[in-house]
Amino acid sequence: MPLPFLTADRVFEAADDVPLPHDDRDRWRRPYRPGPWRVAVAALALLLASFVLFAAVIIAVTAELASAGVVFALSLLVIAAALRLLRMGVWVSARGLRHVGFLTTRTAPWEQVASVRTVQQPVRWLGLPRTVQGQALLLGRRDREAGGMPPLMTTHNADFLGRAVAFDRAADSVEVWAEEYGPR
Template identity: 55%
Template sequence: MPLTFLSAEHDAHVSPTEAPLPHGQQDHWRRPYRPGPWRVGGAAIVLLLAAYLLISAVIIAAAGPPTGASATAVCAAVAIALALRMLRVGIWVSPRGLRRVGLLRTQTLRWREVASVRTVQQPVRWLGLPRSVQGQALEVHPRKGEPWRALVTDHSADFLRRSDAFEQAADVLEAWAAEHQVEGGRRR
């Protein structure tokens, strides 16, 4: 079974034989980079915790009241949902726009609403923690409203100690923005 949320699809490097079919899914959201080892490792630890909770639920169900077992099973289900959401966190693109998937919230911006996407040097949060370090961040500036906080940084869970992967992802995201802003300009 392919895990599409883990795949990195780079449209800039697609050969004509791999191009999507005209009748295929045109609005397929894809992440232009692979999740980093810190993100995958964190999700694996949460799944390990969920496995222990499920084993505990079985033991509690066999030895005690069903309310304790059901509460433990619900906690395990929440942990599994959290781990899956952790794997989906990131930036996703499609011909329709740019989507930032967070742990609790998702924001979508259509390409015609994007003024610019660019990489800047600035203080960034290390693995999302309050500690800031100097690094690179990919920023989106919409045509109206407040700028989004940094989309991805070179010190995030996806790119920590993977500067080449960050630069490649930033280039792909900037290329998507440039291509679709030009197309959006032609449509008007």
């Protein structure tokens, strides 16, 4: 059965040669999905923010607006923290490699990347002080010594805890980006 609305004039014919957003190498992208631990903590934070927003509305109706404003600002802070938590991780593009932390973001252009490699070493469990034996993806920069750089990702962080295969795929993907765009 022919569908005439599919054969009508195409609006996007001129844009057919433009790559899809996921094919655009100049856009920053995370080469893996956020892990279940990270998503669960962010979901709980957003749930908490919804209760705090509801409390702000109740305070605004029954008490002073200044108190409601403080509670509303607190809920916005919790929402911003949850969104930043979801954004954490390793991002790559044709311009370089970006390591997004909760409070800091470090970007290394591919010209400065000496190596990206997976090593077996003690790693922090979910970012806590406790260390366990695991794998870490390390970035070696030309302008800094290798010992001072924290690992880009580990098998025991919030994205890969209990997902060793996902860590291997993500580490391989970042290493491929480094080989493709790194200095020759």
